[in-house]
Amino acid sequence: xxxxxxSGNQANGLSWDYSASPESISHIxxxxxxxxxxxxxxxxxxxxKYFKTINxxxxxxxxxxxxxxxxxxxxxxxxxxxAYTEVWSVxxxxxxxxxxxxIARLMQERAREFAVIESLDSGKxxxxxxDVDVPLACNHFFYYAGxxxxxxxxxxxxxxxxxxxxxxxxxxxxxxxxxxxxxxPALAAGNCVVLKxxxxxxxxxxxxxxxxxxxxxxxxxxNIVTGYGxxxxxxxxxxxxxKIAFTGSTGVGKIIQKAIAATNxxxxxxxxxxxxxIILEDAPxxxxxxxxxNGIFFNQGHVCCxxxxxxxxxxxxxxxxxxxxxxxxxxxxxxxxxxxxxxGAVNSKAQLEIIEKYxxxxxxxxxxxxxxxxxxxxxxxxxxPTIFTNLAQSSRIxxxxxxxxxxxxxTFRTVDEAIQKANNSxxxxxxxxxxxxxxxxxxxTTKLDAGVIWANSYNKFDPxxxxxxxxxxxxxxxGGLHGLASYLK
Ligand code: NDP
Numbered sequence: 001x002x003x004x005x006x007s008g009n010q011a012n013g014l015s016w017d018y019s020a021s022p023e024s025i026s027h028i029x030x031x032x033x034x035x036x037x038x039x040x041x042x043x044x045x046x047x048x049k050y051f052k053t054i055n056x057x058x059x060x061x062x063x064x065x066x067x068x069x070x071x072x073x074x075x076x077x078x079x080x081x082x083a084y085t086e087v088w089s090v091x092x093x094x095x096x097x098x099x100x101x102x103i104a105r106l107m108q109e110r111a112r113e114f115a116v117i118e119s120l121d122s123g124k125x126x127x128x129x130x131d132v133d134v135p136l137a138c139n140h141f142f143y144y145a146g147x148x149x150x151x152x153x154x155x156x157x158x159x160x161x162x163x164x165x166x167x168x169x170x171x172x173x174x175x176x177x178x179x180x181x182x183x184x185p186a187l188a189a190g191n192c193v194v195l196k197x198x199x200x201x202x203x204x205x206x207x208x209x210x211x212x213x214x215x216x217x218x219x220x221x222x223n224i225v226t227g228y229g230x231x232x233x234x235x236x237x238x239x240x241x242x243k244i245a246f247t248g249s250t251g252v253g254k255i256i257q258k259a260i261a262a263t264n265x266x267x268x269x270x271x272x273x274x275x276x277x278i279i280l281e282d283a284p285x286x287x288x289x290x291x292x293x294n295g296i297f298f299n300q301g302h303v304c305c306x307x308x309x310x311x312x313x314x315x316x317x318x319x320x321x322x323x324x325x326x327x328x329x330x331x332x333x334x335x336x337x338x339x340x341x342x343x344g345a346v347n348s349k350a351q352l353e354i355i356e357k358y359x360x361x362x363x364x365x366x367x368x369x370x371x372x373x374x375x376x377x378x379x380x381x382x383x384x385p386t387i388f389t390n391l392a393q394s395s396r397i398x399x400x401x402x403x404x405x406x407x408x409x410x411t412f413r414t415v416d417e418a419i420q421k422a423n424n425s426x427x428x429x430x431x432x433x434x435x436x437x438x439x440x441x442x443x444x445t446t447k448l449d450a451g452v453i454w455a456n457s458y459n460k461f462d463p464x465x466x467x468x469x470x471x472x473x474x475x476x477x478x479g480g481l482h483g484l485a486s487y488l489k
Pocket of ligand 1: 199227228229230233234273303403469
């Protein structure tokens with residue numbers, strides 16, 4: 001079926017069609033029902049209950065997944081503690097490294113299967129899961145496997161001692177990548193883990209469990225317990241957990257911090273964001289427009305560090321907004337499994353409702369909205385790429401995290417004003433700076449309250465590079481040596 005690319009063409013007086021280019025899903029194997037992965041095997045949940053995980057692109061059920069409760073978490077923590085004491089902590093680091101390499105290679109061999117399942121379960125485009133999420137997840141295992149037997153070089157002049165058992169909780173926006181961010185450094189530093197994936201996207205973590213079992217990793221080193229928020233809470237509150245690594249919303253991050261306040265548990269929190277993408281008048285504007293698009297529409301805007309607040313110098317604002325609208329009109333929104341698609345499905349009905357609520361708030365606040373005039377599939381959860389101009393710094397859509405393909409645009413006259421506006425946020429996760437001058441980059445990057453700042457690029461990730469925030473975006477870093485250090489005493 002030929003798909004008509006409508007709107008951009010109207011602007012340019014051009015018209016062209018894309019033929020559909022669907023990724024084949026015939027090669028993937030999904031079970032009808034998934035159990036919990038505890039002690040090296042798949043076991044039934046003590047509740048006997050299962051929940052459905054659906055494909056947000058068409059609302060069809062993909063599989064049923066076990067609902068783990070307090071008892072299952074206890075079983076998993078016990079399995080992890082046993083594996084830690086008896087096997088993993090006493091194993092020579094070079095042997096631990098071999099297992100982590102093996103997981104990386106097995107994952108790489110089955111990369112296509114991982115990519116397809118990730119897109120089916122999350123709604124993200126197949127291009128993204130194939131070219132970004134899965135390769136990056138493999139690279140995290142490769143990278144940390146490399147450090148596993150070199151910890152004394154990574155951290156010279158200090159005793160190297162692992163923490164014990166880590167409880168790890170991940171969100172739905174980068175399911176397999178977040179699992180890799182959490183599991184790989186923990187294992188490399190000599191810890192065992194219990195991972196709780198997000199309820200709407202558990203399937204790739206369960207695929208990873210199959211790979212882990214096939215890799216021969218000693219039983220109990222990695223345990224994966226699926227479930228709801230209360231499953232995560234049971235993990236946080238378990239008395240035999242040494243560290244909690246959480247990625248998710250600021251609200252749940254605060255609950256976790258309170259829950260562990262009077263304990264010895266270590267903690268890293270990777271929370272929400274409302275990151276400023278700053279375009280100075282001397283920036284290469286065409287590249288900057290690509291950076292804006294990538295900053296906010298990548299992964300449907302479900303990105304904690306999304307460049308969701310655009311700050312443009314007033315002298316170039318009109319031309320940037322015009323170029324941006326033209327570029328937005330060329331975005332293909334629709335079936336995530338089509339290799340042409342730029343913006344896939346929103347992860348869940350609940351998230352779509354949140355995004356739509358914010359779009360209404362923006363309109364009610366008097367901001368000017370522009371939305372791409374495209375058709376989206378009738379079934380499934382889709383949101384057209386949206387931008388807002390003419391809004392106040394205090395408006396809710398400029399202050400609160402929307403976590404969808406919605407960009408707010410404000411202008412500034414001086415660099416100081418840009419810094420003030422960018423820092424006027426409860427969050428401090430990321431920022432982007434676009435300019436021709438290195439001195440301006442250094443000036444801005446030293447003054448912006450953000451854990452990650454990209455210069456003349458956006459949303460670039462690498463396992464060697466630490467990632468994390470300030471203020472309500474959390475604390476602690478994942479990735480690089482910083483990510484490894486947080487799994488050592
Ligand atoms: P949530 O905080 O709702 O959920 C994150 C994880 O925590 C899920 O596995 C969830 O389970 C679990 N959970 C929910 N309640 C509790 C609880 N009381 N105790 C322990 N665990 C709990 O966030 P979302 O999944 O909705 O993810 C979106 C949010 O995550 C956004 O705000 C985004 O900014 C942030 N995020 C931050 C990142 C960063 O690196 N800074 C990266 C990615 C996302 P369940 O799925 O069953 O609800």
